[in-house]
Amino acid sequence: MRRSLNHQAACIEDLRMLAKRRIPKFAYEYLTNGCNSNQAVSANRQALDALYLHPRYLTSxxxxxxxxxxxxxxxxxxxxxxxxxxxxxxxxRASEYQARAAHQANIPFILSSLASISIEQAAENAKDNLWFQLYPPTVDEICEDLLRRTWEAGCRHLVVTIDVPSPGYRPADIRNGLSVPPKISARNLWQSMCCPAWSLNTLRNGVPQFATMEPYLPSDANLADVAHYIRNTLKKVVDLPTLKAIRKMWQGKLIVKGILTADDAKRAIGAGADGLIISNHGGRQLDAAIPSLHALAKIRSSIGSDTSLMVDGGVETGVDLARYLANGANAVFAGRAFMYGMGGLGEAGATHTIEIFQRELQQVMEQLRCPAIADLPRFLK
Ligand SMILES: Cc1cc2nc3c(=O)[nH]c(=O)nc-3n(C[C@H](O)[C@H](O)[C@H](O)COP(=O)(O)O)c2cc1C
Known part of the structure; x- marks a missing residue:
């Protein structure tokens, strides 16, 4: 089985190409595109490509x-x-498969507030590998209830995303009717019919929901009600007082996602963050955003080594993982790459993507003659 998976997809790029064939165009474009002219997506890629590592062949x-x-x-x-x-x-069921695979492989799995499974379902599958990502709601009671559910589900890592003060401007989603509420156009239906495995699975499992948020929606909510809720009840702007208030309410690890400047990094640490995720949201929010790699290097040199720094953006290979780790990240996250695994191979893609990254990272380190993750920064020069 493993051998045949490797034949179908030996790297993330193979998974992307498989996904492109197996999922409808509107879903593929939702996943791959950034905002505006896709500049920030390209900038993440270019920054990674421009970073060279220096092997030490004559060391044991x-x-x-x-x-x-x-x-x-x-x-x-x-x-x-x-x-x-x-x-x-x-x-x-992508998030369910990924949560289970992450637990089996013992890597962190971050569930989005807007994922299609609930915190409770994710916790059943990811167990203590679950981290929960919060878009803080405007209604305090809902925020408190979400934090209570997160804690009671056994999750001890809360990730607060701060980089969505306004919805990203994504022309492809607008063209495809993936606005909120979504528009079911003849074109989308036709694209779905061209992807029978995706359509069959979607028919079997139902239209994707915002499962974690369901308890707060009116019981007979239609798409327009959900749209209204998303627009008005999820807080758009996370300012410092909001972050401090969440810190007071949450006794587990607090991670702030979407940091791109040393100033924001210091503010978040001052507000009590245990860790930061340097991220430009995969280029989906600000097309002129600094690439995550450049932001990471600046922030690491400005805040020192006490705070856990994580990063995401544009990761496609184990080489990319090594590049970020060499620049001072303690860990690296990937969004699209794991989803290519789902679109490309379905359930089997969850574990397969993790294995590709593990194998590739191991190989890069062997090649560099680097014994441990913490040693990677030595290979920048
Ligand atoms: C389709 C899509 C949906 C996303 N949804 C969320 C979300 O709900 N919450 C969040 O904090 N980040 C979200 N992100 C951003 C990712 O968490 C991550 O920052 C980004 O994907 C990293 O870049 P990469 O996809 O190039 O690895 C989303 C990204 C994509 C591609």
């Missing part, structure tokens, strides 16, 4: 160790699954 090195300790918890590898909203649109 044991088999590299890729396990890591992140904020007190031991993980098998320094990478994890980034939160992706509307995950069921890419592949039905």
């Amino acid at each position: 090195c044991e088999t590299p160790e890729i396990s890591c300790n992140l904020m007190g918890q031991q993980y098998a590898a320094p990478f994890g699954v980034a939160p992706v909203g509307l995950s069921g649109l890419i592949w039905p």
